[in-house]
Amino acid sequence: MIKKQLTALVNLAKSDNNIDKRELSLIYRIGEAHQLSREEIDEIIDHPGKVEKVDELSAEEKFEFLYSIIQLMKIDDEIINKEVDYCNMIADKLGYSYGAVMEMYPIVHKNLVIAHEKKKLQKRIAAFLK
Known part of the structure; x- marks a missing residue:
């Protein structure tokens, strides 16, 4: 899973x-x-x-995968349409319905993880899995 995740991040x-x-x-x-x-x-x-076979990941792995993608998108303080499109494409490959990225976006911090917020978000975003 980690190599697929790093491939997506790169x-x-x-x-x-x-x-x-x-x-x-x-x-x-x-x-x-x-x-x-x-x-x-x-x-x-x-x-x-290419990022392949991510639909086989567990729900928790899918969440972690998408979380890290959104975190990377925000980390350089510059968000371009290509990045948002890429995140949406990865979310779709992971099996999330449209809107998952925007649901997560305001809660994912670019350089820190607040454990209780992340757990709550994971529960909320589960509703977006197809």
């Missing part, structure tokens, strides 16, 4: 043709938290490929 980060250092930091932080080496993360950054 593709999002590259969507504006500029990977910001804050975006890279989040990508490394997530990869290292899942015991990936710097070399494995660098390989994904250099050759991300």
Whole structure:
């Protein structure tokens, strides 16, 4: 799951043709938290490929996946239409109905996670799973 998630994060980060250092930091932080080496993360950054077979993830994994995508979108303080479109496309691949990204957007913080808010959001967003 983590390699698929990092692939999606890298593709999002590259969507504006500029990977910001804050975006890279989040990508490394997530990869290292899942015991990936710097070399494995660098390989994904250099050759991300396509995001496939994410519909097979558990509901919790899908939520974490989408949460990290939205967090990365917000981290550089610049949100462009391509990024929003990409997040919506990933949400759809994960099995979320339209509106899931906008439901999560105001609650996901760009550089911190408030555990109780995240748990409440996870329960709310479950209604968007198809």
